[in-house]
Amino acid sequence: MPVPSSSVPIRRSLLRDDVHARLRDAIVDCTFAPGEPLRDQDLAAWLGVSRTPVREALLRLGDVGLVQAEPGRSTIVAPIEEAAVRDAQSVVAAMHRLAVAEAVLTADDLARMRAANRRFAKAVRAGDVTAALAADDEFHDIPVQASGNAAVRMVLEQFTPVLRRAERLRFASARAKESVALHDRLVEACATGDPAAAEISHEIWRDLASRKD
Structure with missing residues (x-):
């Protein structure tokens, strides 16, 4: 435009x-x-x-x-190129896995993650892609900040925008609700101290390209 x-x-x-x-x-x-x-x-x-x-x-x-x-x-x-998205996706997924593995999440952190996911689910149901992305950012930023890892934050700031254009397609799709369920799994794993939490976080970002109509 x-x-x-x-x-x-x-x-x-x-x-x-x-x-x-x-x-x-x-x-x-x-x-x-x-x-x-x-x-x-x-x-x-x-x-x-x-x-x-x-x-x-x-x-x-x-x-x-x-x-x-x-x-x-x-x-x-730049056009949205599959190779560029795939490369950025691998890096972002690895950084979120590391952040969740290192994060020490408080009860307040977990409550904020649940609230962000509720806003995310509401935005997905309404087809509001901008609000969905904003809520998704808030959700994932909580463990990143809790990890205290400045290098992770720097890498994510560099490569996450490359994924965001592709994510707009996912959040506009009928299968976006899969992200809501994965978010719920991640929060509950974090709440119970389940070591699988880091792998769930990695799964959320790794499977971005496959969650399409």
Whole structure:
């Protein structure tokens, strides 16, 4: 779609990270569709910033495979390629397994995971993909934060967006309820101290591509 005509100005503090996050999210939610050209001048005008942080953000997004650029040619939103999704999926699944294995979850953490999964299930039933993804993020972020592993968080921040476009297809499918059941299994395994919890978390992310209509 065309660059939106209006936008909320970005804070001057943490400008580079904010520009990167805004462009990343616009690609993940398909505001900018696969194959769409990304012109730094247009993006800078949309965000109300100079072209420098936009160019830096596009370089970062290129490093993780969300955009593609060739010398002398336009930068475009990368197509959703099976190999790229599969590679990112393997890394993300491994990081979530490690996070759950290392996490020390409190009763409050478990209650928040259950509440997030209820919101996730409600969003799936309503066909609200954006709300489903937000609830899914909240659910999985709880053990990641509880693990205290900064390296895991950094890797997930880099590679999870590559999966998010593919996940939008899963959460829009009739079989998205399978994720709800897997979330329930994970919470209960964590609650009882079952070592299988880490493998359940890995299963949730590993089987992403297979849960389609």
